[in-house]
Amino acid sequence: QKEVEQNSGPLSVPEGAIASLNCTYSDRGSQSFFWYRQYSGKSPELIMSIYSNGDKEDGRFTAQLNKASQYVSLLIRDSQPSDSATYLCAVNTDRGSTLGRLYFGRGTQLTVWP
Amino acid sequence: EAQVTQNPRYLITVTGKKLTVTCSQNMNHEYMSWYRQDPGLGLRQIYYSMNVEVTDKGDVPEGYKVSRKEKRNFPLILESPSPNQTSLYFCASSLSPGGGSNQPQHFGDGTRLSIL
Numbered sequence: 001q002k003e004v005e006q007n008s009g010p011l012s013v014p015e016g017a018i019a020s021l022n023c024t025y026s027d028r029g030s031q032s033f034f035w036y037r038q039y040s041g042k043s044p045e046l047i048m049s050i051y052s053n054g055d056k057e058d059g060r061f062t063a064q065l066n067k068a069s070q071y072v073s074l075l076i077r078d079s080q081p082s083d084s085a086t087y088l089c090a091v092n093t094d095r096g097s098t099l100g101r102l103y104f105g106r107g108t109q110l111t112v113w114p
Numbered sequence: 115e116a117q118v119t120q121n122p123r124y125l126i127t128v129t130g131k132k133l134t135v136t137c138s139q140n141m142n143h144e145y146m147s148w149y150r151q152d153p154g155l156g157l158r159q160i161y162y163s164m165n166v167e168v169t170d171k172g173d174v175p176e177g178y179k180v181s182r183k184e185k186r187n188f189p190l191i192l193e194s195p196s197p198n199q200t201s202l203y204f205c206a207s208s209l210s211p212g213g214g215s216n217q218p219q220h221f222g223d224g225t226r227l228s229i230l
Contacts, residue, residue, distance in 0.1 A: 034218065042223075042224075043204055043221035043222060043223055043224050044157070044204070044221050045221070046218040046219070049218065088156065088157065101159065101162070101172070102147070102159070102219060103159075104149075104156050104157040104158075105156060106154065106155060106156035107156055
């Protein structure tokens, strides 16, 4: 069983602040890392993917990966009320017996208040 | 429009009455998967399929069956539903397994099942 742990929420930040979401994973063989956003009652949608150590920026979103520490994070700068959602961390190994398996964390609920 | 279509979106049924949730994708994706989502437990994989006639169990396969006779379709079958299968179900597809190689999973809109 591959474990993906996310910091327990809910997380509440004021509009304009930086929201920081964290995720750790147990399988050192993990190769691909994703952040999905899920609005209440909706399906998950991919917002960031990262495959190598370091930072990856896309607009207000920055994903950070540290494979040595088995840690991946998502920073949301200038948070907006529309960012209020549950954020799911997902990892997979891309190889071996677990090829084809995507493991999700339980999600962190983020609320951005005006 | 590229999409994953699930039907039905909502279903209330009774224990033991066989049901099928259909899933169809129009993106020629090889990889398809079923998840269930329960409060506090996140998304858990039920079954997945790497290609036609190739399926494998995920983390919570008990009580479910799947088939992959055609590339575009991946139905989820509950032969004898029980109340503990009440959940929100998502079908997903991607070009390559697990969202690797820059190929993310596309999710359907979800099916909310209530088993009484």
